[in-house]
Amino acid sequence: xxxxxxxxxxxxxxxxxxxxxxxxxxxxxxxxKASITAAFGAYKAAFSCFPAAxxxxxxxxxxxxxxxxxxxDLGAGADVVSEGELRRALKAHIPxxxxxxxxxxxRPAEMAFALKAGIFQFNVESEPELLALSxxxxxLGLTANIALRVNPDVDAKTHAKxxxxxxxNKFGIPWKRVRDVYAEAAxxxxxxxxxxxxxxxxxxxxxxxxxxxxxxxxxMVTALGHDGITLDTIDIGGGLGIPYDGGAAPDVSxxxxxxxxxxxxxxxxxxxxxGRSLVGPCxxxxxxxxxxxxxxxRDFLIVDAAMNDLIRPAMYDxxxxxxxxxxxxxxxxxxDVVGPVCETGDTFAVGRTVPELQPAEHIAFTHTGxxxxxxxxxxxxxxxxxxxxxDGANFGVIRPRGSYDELIGTDTPWxxxxxxxxxx
Numbered sequence: 001x002x003x004x005x006x007x008x009x010x011x012x013x014x015x016x017x018x019x020x021x022x023x024x025x026x027x028x029x030x031x032x033k034a035s036i037t038a039a040f041g042a043y044k045a046a047f048s049c050f051p052a053a054x055x056x057x058x059x060x061x062x063x064x065x066x067x068x069x070x071x072x073d074l075g076a077g078a079d080v081v082s083e084g085e086l087r088r089a090l091k092a093h094i095p096x097x098x099x100x101x102x103x104x105x106x107r108p109a110e111m112a113f114a115l116k117a118g119i120f121q122f123n124v125e126s127e128p129e130l131l132a133l134s135x136x137x138x139x140l141g142l143t144a145n146i147a148l149r150v151n152p153d154v155d156a157k158t159h160a161k162x163x164x165x166x167x168x169n170k171f172g173i174p175w176k177r178v179r180d181v182y183a184e185a186a187x188x189x190x191x192x193x194x195x196x197x198x199x200x201x202x203x204x205x206x207x208x209x210x211x212x213x214x215x216x217x218x219x220m221v222t223a224l225g226h227d228g229i230t231l232d233t234i235d236i237g238g239g240l241g242i243p244y245d246g247g248a249a250p251d252v253s254x255x256x257x258x259x260x261x262x263x264x265x266x267x268x269x270x271x272x273x274x275g276r277s278l279v280g281p282c283x284x285x286x287x288x289x290x291x292x293x294x295x296x297x298r299d300f301l302i303v304d305a306a307m308n309d310l311i312r313p314a315m316y317d318x319x320x321x322x323x324x325x326x327x328x329x330x331x332x333x334x335x336d337v338v339g340p341v342c343e344t345g346d347t348f349a350v351g352r353t354v355p356e357l358q359p360a361e362h363i364a365f366t367h368t369g370x371x372x373x374x375x376x377x378x379x380x381x382x383x384x385x386x387x388x389x390x391d392g393a394n395f396g397v398i399r400p401r402g403s404y405d406e407l408i409g410t411d412t413p414w415x416x417x418x419x420x421x422x423x424x
Contacts, residue, residue, distance in 0.1 A: 026304055027309045031282045053271070054270070059080050076098070078100070086110075099117075099120055100120055102125070111132065149172040172198070195233030218263055238276075280370035285365040298336055308379040314345045325364060328355070
């Protein structure tokens with residue numbers, strides 16, 4: 001995370017974050033372009049041991065056009081899970097030859113759009129999806145390049161809500177059915193078997209699950225070869241997690257070494273889909289302290305950011321670091337850090353010890369570049385949080401806050417049982 005204190009001010013690249021808080025207002029997301037560039041460069045260098053490895057950014061982590069475009073300029077592909085994400089990738093100039101479409105509930109219309117766009121690969125998650133894709137492709141006179149996403153039943157040892165590779169998860173073809181489903185795919189019209197795919201979960205900070213999963217994947221590729229199924233691509237899924245609490249994470253080169261150990265001898269093109277580790281550390285959510293409230297048994301730091309701006313703590317009990325934008329000599333204090341939404345779950349931290357803060361001061365929630373703004377909402381009729389990109393000493397708004405007129409204007413009034421619609 002590219003945050004540091006300089007002359008008492010919290011800096012991202014060469015911009016004092018207090019400058020952005022004053023100019024744009026809070027809450028506001030800020031991203032470091034240099035951080036994104038460095039993270040992608042690390043993956044590219046580590047996986048250079050595989051000829052023509054394809055690094056496809058998992059667009060769901062952060063869908064802002066400035067973020068996707070930055071990665072496109074660096075040579076990244078895109079992993080998308082909806083037509084909307086595919087349209088975002090295309091608009092950001094990700095080549096269709098580098099786009100893979102994942103997700104468990106692709107609709108026929110979405111399949112048709114992706115087929116017409118000419119994407120590189122569909123990662124097929126179920127037998128019903130395979131049959132539907134065959135029908136859509138055949139009706140269009142097109143061929144879908146596919147990889148079956150297999151479920152290896154490997155425990156990623158991550159949060160239950162972001163684990164994807166166990167038998168009870170909704171993702172992928174059950175391990176015992178994989179060879180039969182490939183045989184079925186080989187017989188279907190409009191389908192070309194191109195590869196195999198696997199994704200065991202998000203926010204992994206241990207290499208052990210990857211080691212087990214890659215070993216099982218190698219066994220399956222070998223078995224499919226015996227069945228006469230030739231694979232041009234092997235998609236190993238997501239990248240590493242990030243240390244939200246400031247601890248250590250495995251180096252991406254160690255992940256690449258594991259993949260090389262298990263999969264390099266097949267000669268297939270390797271694909272991977274990092275998201276969080278590319279953009280998570282690049283971001284911070286800036287917020288203003290509104291009140292400091294003393295309760296019966298604890299003190300509350302009430303800030304203007306809320307769960308609708310950053311839902312991860314409420315949804316996953318996720319940890320995000322908290323830093324004052326001004327470094328001053330002061331005592332520490334312990335707070336429950338909470339937002340203004342009318343739910344007890346609108347809590348960012350419980351019993352967090354930070355430098356003592358006063359109303360009107362600004363803080364930064366760290367490591368919020370992934371699954372932050374992209375999961376934001378307008379709950380409680382709060383304006384959608386804006387986003388800012390920092391590039392060296394420059395910064396610019398890459399998504400505005402909007403206005404209450406725009407927010408409320410999306411509704412259609414209803415009077416005397418009839419909808420009132422504006423002409424045009």
